[in-house]
Amino acid sequence: MVTGNVVNVIGHKNPDTDSVCSAIAYAELKCKITGKKYAAKCAGQINAETDFVLKRFGVPVPGYVRDVRTQVIDIDVERVQGVDEDISIKKAWEIIKTNMLQTLPIVNSAKKLIGLLTIQDIAKSYMDVYDSRIIATARTPFSNIIQTLEGKMLYGNPDERVESGKCLIAAANPDLMENYIEKGDIVILGNRYESQLCAIEMDAKCIIVCDGSMVSLTINRLAQNKGCFIIKTPFDTFTASRLINQSIPIKFFMKSENLLTFGLGEFVDDIREVMAKKRYRDFPILDLNGNYFGMISRRSLLGARKKKLILVDHNEPSQSVDGIEEAELLEIIDHHRIGSIETMAPVFFRNQPLGCTATIIYQMYCEAGVKIPKNIAGLLCSAILSDTLMYRSPTCTETDKRAAEELAAIAGIDAEQYALEMFETGSNLSSKSPEEIFYQDFKKFDVGEKKFGVGQITSMIHSEFDAIKAKLMPYMQKILPDLGISMIFFMLTDIMQESTELLYAGAGAKDLAEAAFHKNGGDDSIVLENIVSRKKQIIPAMMTELQDET
Numbered sequence: 005m006v007t008g009n010v011v012n013v014i015g016h017k018n019p020d021t022d023s024v025c026s027a028i029a030y031a032e033l034k035c036k037i038t039g040k041k042y043a044a045k046c047a048g049q050i051n052a053e054t055d056f057v058l059k060r061f062g063v064p065v066p067g068y069v070r071d072v073r074t075q076v077i078d079i080d081v082e083r084v085q086g087v088d089e090d091i092s093i094k095k096a097w098e099i100i101k102t103n104m105l106q107t108l109p110i111v112n113s114a115k116k117l118i119g120l121l122t123i124q125d126i127a128k129s130y131m132d133v134y135d136s137r138i139i140a141t142a143r144t145p146f147s148n149i150i151q152t153l154e155g156k157m158l159y160g161n162p163d164e165r166v167e168s169g170k171c172l173i174a175a176a177n178p179d180l181m182e183n184y185i186e187k188g189d190i191v192i193l194g195n196r197y198e199s200q201l202c203a204i205e206m207d208a209k210c211i212i213v214c215d216g217s218m219v220s221l222t223i224n225r226l227a228q229n230k231g232c233f234i235i236k237t238p239f240d241t242f243t244a245s246r247l248i249n250q251s252i253p254i255k256f257f258m259k260s261e262n263l264l265t266f267g268l269g270e271f272v273d274d275i276r277e278v279m280a281k282k283r284y285r286d287f288p289i290l291d292l293n294g295n296y297f298g299m300i301s302r303r304s305l306l307g308a309r310k311k312k313l314i315l316v317d318h319n320e321p322s323q324s325v326d327g328i329e330e331a332e333l334l335e336i337i338d339h340h341r342i343g344s345i346e347t348m349a350p351v352f353f354r355n356q357p358l359g360c361t362a363t364i365i366y367q368m369y370c371e372a373g374v375k376i377p378k379n380i381a382g383l384l385c386s387a388i389l390s391d392t393l394m395y396r397s398p399t400c401t402e403t404d405k406r407a408a409e410e411l412a413a414i415a416g417i418d419a420e421q422y423a424l425e426m427f428e429t430g431s432n433l434s435s436k437s438p439e440e441i442f443y444q445d446f447k448k449f450d451v452g453e454k455k456f457g458v459g460q461i462t463s464m465i466h467s468e469f470d471a472i473k474a475k476l477m478p479y480m481q482k483i484l485p486d487l488g489i490s491m492i493f494f495m496l497t498d499i500m501q502e503s504t505e506l507l508y509a510g511a512g513a514k515d516l517a518e519a520a521f522h523k524n525g526g527d528d529s530i531v532l533e534n535i536v537s538r539k540k541q542i543i544p545a546m547m548t549e550l551q552d553e554t
Contacts, residue, residue, distance in 0.1 A: 010042065010312075011034070011040070011312040011313070011314060012312065012313050013027045013031040013045065013313075014044070014314070014315065014325055015046070015316050015318065016318035016447065017324070017325065017446075018048045018443050018447070018459075019047060019049075019050055019054065020054065020317075020444075021051075021391070022360050022388075022390060023318070024058070024066065025362055025387040026364075027044040027317075028044040028063060028383055029362065029369075029380050029383055029384050030042075030316055031043055032044075032377075033369055034314070036372075036374050037372050037374060042314075044066040045066050045067050045068070046065065046066045046068050047070075047325040050065060051430065052433075053426060053429060056426060056429040056430065057386040057387075060386075060426075061378075061386075061415070063379055063383060070326060071271070071327040072311045072327040072328060072330065073327035074308045074310055074330055075268065075271055076267065076268050076269070076271075076275065077268040078308050078309045079272070080304065080307055081299070082304070083298045084103070084109060085099075086115065087111070087254070089110050089112070089118060089253060089254060089258065090148070090254075091253065092148040092152050092252065092253065093129050093249075093253075094251065100126070106122060106286055107123075107285060107286040107299060108120070108122075108254075109299065111296045114295070115295040115296055117295075117296040119254075119255065119258035119259060119260040120263060121257065121258045122259075122285070128257065129250075129256075129257045136171055137169070137171075138171075139248065139249065139251065139252060140166045140167060140168050140169050142252040144165060145162070145165050145253065146162045147162040147163060148251040148252070148253060150235055151251070153212065153235065153247060153248065153251070155212070155235045155237035156236050157233065157234070158219055158224060159232075159234045160233030160234065161233075164233075167188070168209075169187070169188030170190070171190045171192070171245075171248060172185070172191060172192070174191050174193035174202075177198075178201075181199065181202045182206060185202070185203055185206040186207075187206070187207035188208070188209045189203075190208065190211075190248075191211045191212065192212045192248070193213065193214065193241070194215060194217060194241055195215065195217035200213070201223065201226065204223070204230050204232045205230070207232075210232065210233035210235060211227070211232060211234055212235045212236075212237060212248075213236045214240055214244050215238070215239075215240055216238040219234060264278070264284065264287060265287070265288045266278075266288075266300070267289070267290050268289060268290070268297060269292065275305075279305075285301060286299045286300070310332040311331045311332065312332045312334055313325075313334065314336070315333065315337070315338070315345075316338065317361040319340065319342060319345050320448075320449070321344065322343075322447075322450060323448065324345070333345075334351055334352065335352040337354050337364055337368075338361060339355065339359070339361050339363070339364060339399075339539075341539075354368075358399075358403055358404055359388065359391055359399040359400040359401055359404040360388045360390075360392060360404055361391075362384040362387035362407075363384075363403060363407045366384050366411060376411070376414055378415055381412075381414035381415040382415035385411035385415055386422075386426060389408060389419060389423040393497070393536055394420070394499065395408075398536070398541060399539055399540040427499060438475040438476055438478075441461060441475065442459055442476060442479060443459075444459070445461065446459035446494075449543060451546075451547055451551060452550070454490065455490060456490065456492070456513075456516075458493045458495065458538055459494040460494070460497060461496060463496070464499050466498050466501065469496045473505070477509070480492045480507065484510050490510050490511060490512065492508065492510055492513065493506055493507065493513065493517065494507040494508075499536070502534055503535065503536070504531075506521075506530050507529045508525075508528065508529065514527075516550070517530050520549040521545060
């Protein structure tokens with residue numbers, strides 16, 4: 005989960021080895037030099053090559069982030085403590101008053117939200133209830149009555165509940181009381197012996213003796229013999245009768261059906277619309293396990309924090325994680341052309357014409373004087389070998405090669421031998437679906453109003469490409485309408501032969517490829533000798549041709 009307290013370092017969609025490894029290494033560096041929290045994230049599923057690299061050096065796969073728009077977790081959620089459904093209305097009111105709340109969440113023993121109680125619900129319980137049997141109807145625990153009346157049970161079981169009977173005041177003489185006291189009633193009375201005796205003999209369930217009056221031993225024995233509970237309260241009869249309904253458990257008045265809740269992972273934009281349509285003051289929040297977490301109000305949305313991000317290995321919105329326009333961008337570390345990304349404030353932007361972002365990260369470790377751990381060195385070296393196609397790409401510089409060799413020494417690997425093993429693992433594409441192959445490394449580009457996408461896979465086994473091409477061509481035609489672009493290109497790059505078969509689909513795709521590379525192509529592809537780099541050879545040629553057309 006992306007949180008407002010952590011700066012997330014993230015690469016482009018459809019991440020490659022450089023994107024993932026650079027994010028991990030840079031997050032590690034930032035943690036060490038700042039002492040703050042930085043976390044590497046992935047904007048997509050990692051490929052087989054990257055998976056091999058991470059396992060080889062014992063580094064876990066970074067967490068997946070689909071969207072970086074502001075979420076509920078980025079809001080200061082009020083951690084209102086959930087209460088048990090059996091607490092009294094009086095106790096609930098004390099909690100609400102003390103904590104200046106409008107809504108009280110009710111949870112069960114498993115921390116699941118089961119209800120909500122508002123100030124309006126409490127007012128209703130006090131003003132709108134005239135039923136003398138409400139205490140029994142609500143199955144009120146005697147412990148609630150004791151607590152509400154600040155009393156003491158002289159005889160009885162406080163854990164027992166009121167199951168039947170009404171609540172009344174013994175204001176008349178015993179002769180009249182015999183006519184309206186029934187079995188199971190709760191009788192509020194004073195210190196008159198005759199009244200107490202009459203209530204017990206009429207099978208009252210409980211007598212409540214007011215004003216802190218003493219209860220005789222005779223009354224105690226009679227009550228025990230008849231199973232009549234005795235509660236003594238310091239309050240007078242009027243106050244006790246006024247308070248006793250406040251002993252009712254809150255579950256009797258709480259709202260428990262169709263509760264409107266939000267999860268920590270939900271986006272603020274989505275819940276804002278829902279909130280606007282409801283008249284509730286507060287809304288409960290559930291954590292990722294569905295347990296109660298806290299409460300928010302409409303006002304809480306005003307303090308929502310944008311997610312803080314550092315981008316590595318890209319700087320174009322079309323290649324970034326969804327919701328990038330709502331995030332707070334702090335840094336960009338990249339080796340590609342400068343795209344059209346915009347920021348609200350100045351950011352640290354390091355862009356160098358090198359073969360790999362990992363080379364820049366390596367330089368930054370050196371500049372900061374931070375020792376590179378063995379596993380991080382292995383990741384950075386892997387990224388350079390991958391992005392430069394084992395130094396064969398025209399994007400590779402002496403700086404890249406020197407960095408890779410120095411990192412290989414730290415990691416304890418032979419760069420050339422390790423690269424062959426890494427590429428062979430990543431080249432196992434025959435069993436993958438066309439979707440998995442296509443999105444392994446696919447990026448979108450804009451030139452004015454023209455939009456196109458270029459994917460790439462590399463292999464050391466040329467024979468794999470025929471089967472892959474047969475899968476990809478129909479798939480490219482199928483998904484083109486859904487991608488929001490007019491042309492798709494896909495590079496089948498042979499590392500050993502240093503050549504690429506460029507597949508194309510879409511209106512004008514063939515014409516663009518032929519014009520950009522000054523070569524005739526077939527119906528669905530064109531073979532390009534000595535071309536292996538998307539960044540330095542494919543994209544610049546296409547960009548130039550499209551700009552000339554306009």
